[in-house]
Amino acid sequence: MNLNWVRKIKHSVVLLLTFSLFFVYIPAALGATAQQTEEVRELLEQYHLKNPQDTDLANKEIDEMVDSLNDPYTEYFDDDEWSAYSSELEQTFVGIGIVMREDKGGVYVEDVIAESPASSVGILAGDLLVSADGKSFKGKSMADIQKEIRGEEGTSVALTVSRSGKSLKFKITRKSVHVPVVSTKMLDQGIGYLALSSFTSEAGKEVKRELEKLEKNGLSSLVLDLRNNGGGYVVAAQEIAGLFVEKGVLAHMRDRTGHDEPLSISGTKRPYEVVILVNGNTASASELLSGALRDYGVAQLVGAKTYGKGVVQSLMPLSSGGVLKVTIQEYYTPKGKKVDQVGLAPDLALSGAAEQLIGAFRLAGGKKLAASWQNGILTVNGIRMSQPDAARKEQNLWYVNLKLGAEIAGAKLSYDAKNRTYTLAKGNQKETIKQGDSRILIKDGRTSLDVRLLAKWFKGVTFSTSGDTLKLGSR
Template identity: 85%
Template sequence: MNLIRRIKHSIVLLLTFSLFFAYVPAALGASAQQTEEVRELLEHYHLKSPEDSELADKEIDEMVDSLGDPYTQYFDDQEWKAYSSELEQTFVGVGIVMMEEKGKVYVEDVIADSPAAEAGILAGDLLVSADGKSFAGKSMADIQKIIRGEEGTVVALTVSRSGKSLKFKITRKSVHVPVVSAKMLEQGIGYLALSSFTSDAAKEVKRELEKLEKNDLISLVLDLRNNGGGYVNSAQEIAGLFIKEGVLAHMRDRDGNDEPLSISGTERPYEYEVVILVNGNTASASELLSGALRDYGVAKLVGTKTYGKGVVQSLISLKSGGVLKVTIQEYYTPKGKKVDQVGLAPDLARSGAAEQLIGAFRLAGGKKLIVSWQDGVLTVNGIRMSQPDAARQEGKLWYFNLKLGAELAGAKLTYDAKNRSYTLTKGSQKETIQASDPRVTVKDGRTSIDVRLLAKWFKDVTFSTSGDTLKLGSR
């Protein structure tokens, strides 16, 4: 019991869903002292209140597995180094951000000054192989593990760009992924993307918000898509930028005790409208912040339902060596809504990265849209994303993704399976086209429409082409 009292004061609360970290137990060789220390900590802290008889005569990895909790983990020194690097978004690799689309993995973005940027890798490149080994059938997590490696080693990376195979030899090095990026989307509407709740995330968010405010910020689109969480105190500090005083969440332990997590905000919290972008990989601390800001009426959510990780872990350094990450609490939103294994449903449901951004932009009061597509990269009001299927050129004709085109036009898209027809509705205007119409094409399950027809139907939509670039606008 003395051990528990001593360690209790050094607990760091963590709310993270690790999207890419591959945990391989290495505790089979743990000492008897480490095994006993882990057993005692699990008995006293874990949310499930395991009995000593349940954990007896088990090695560390067996004890952890017996809990049926994917978030409780033991790390030896090497594993902890890798995990803490992930928390702080520092990796040894080539410096690319990936996205998966219909079983293929593309480069979504290239980190500035990274080995990949220096080599000439571009957003929109399709990842084909590394060191001669094909990526066919491999997941994004598999590919990420292959591309990472020891600092100073070389990886031969092959990509496909506009149908051409390109090979690059890239030397791996330590890369820090910027967790915050921001820009103005239109006069008065700002965009801020937060990829992780690192230890200094709140400071970076505040700095970028101050820059946006100098451009007469009226409303903010906060992008938390694919943000797997991080440190609870970072979420508290960020919430405090928008809420002067309140409760971030209700933390309930295994005995049902409710420990409210308070918000002590700034003297002058930001009082503009906030729209938060979320998806199925928005998890943990991201859900904590999103749920709180919505409950307080500060924000609305746009996208798809969030992941649903509503349990809290603490990080405990073992006296005998290693680190234990153990689930100790479940959290509920300020209004008492359950998040774990439920998630947060968006106020405005949208699928597709670009459709979500456009929906959030309009909900924030935005009107003018400038969209361009070239070589698989789609840009919406200056925000770049890899979306290979957004447009394609056939001879002199250009076709644009129908669902995305409807979003751009501000129209609702419906499909009549019986008559095999598509209808776009905007106010009292209705435009219907048969699926068999030559101005509609289907490729890889994606339906596209002749951009000339889209512009003809909706007078607010304009388009122009130049070589391999398609530009569209909406007023």
């Protein structure tokens, strides 16, 4: 499966945890009817966490009422906006099925979604996007290129890409694309990796199915990747938590009166360790699940502090048309820890996508590392990611990002500003190099180290080069 929202029904209200990382909401409530405006006012007065009074909302249009709450998660959707938002929740889009990245003035294909139009015609990760329908992309931003590639389902786009210096042309028909929310891989013997990109309505079932496949392949510890996962349906978080916790509470939900409504977990234990990858875009349902599994001693968190969205929304269809998403509760972890505007601090703090993955891998018991870098794409034990600054080639010499090199070697990196020296320490071994040393390359604000020196310093670190590809290993 190619790499790369939790629901509870109560009184006809769908509870939702969602922080959308990519959906841009543009208010369209200016044309709302008087009935819709009054219905929104009544629902906000009755349910919103801040308990607004009629005097606070009187004589205001829908967008004015919503703005007055200073709540980024309460929103009104007309029918078209709701359709777009629903597609976002379920990770379904109309397009050609590629993920893009910008690097050195060009826009490249970072990933191709399985079974998408782009996949079917042979577009590959690493392709440089050149033009669409004869319109050059030179000097265009990623947003500009997205506009050129987008279109209605069933229409076609003539896309030109550059691959290894060769120009290739493809005619691609746009269609509805479902982005896989679960992807898995065995990183090393017994060390499994499962990435969850969104808590869709089917995420619980998909995680269970893929987890069982990993277990059949000898899973002894799991790296669960929730980085950049903005949340989703509550029931999905409950289902996934139930895969690791026999009986307990997912979170404590508190409404505006202070009433505590615990969300229960009922499931089974797993006989192996779990390490959860998190970052600043890990939000909402992702924080709900991460906080619960850590509180129960099931998992440790690796990466960066999470976003800090600890409030719950209800989706309320209006009888007069449209949907109101309104904040109704705040949640706390099983041990009562606040999440909203605070976030979850990782047990092991690391920056950089690859460095975080390696740290989680090693914490899960992994030992053998194999990394390769080409054209801004870094692959670590089969997991691909965009990390343009991971390596550099200068005058036929290869340099690896110093932080990444230290992580690959399993060494701790420190910098002495007074003496302008870098130190890599591993056990009793300490290696120091001055900032002005020719084997240190500082460019574009990034510090890199000659790979030959890294391999010389640390036993077990290996490297090889071929054209524009650098391979690094550690055992």
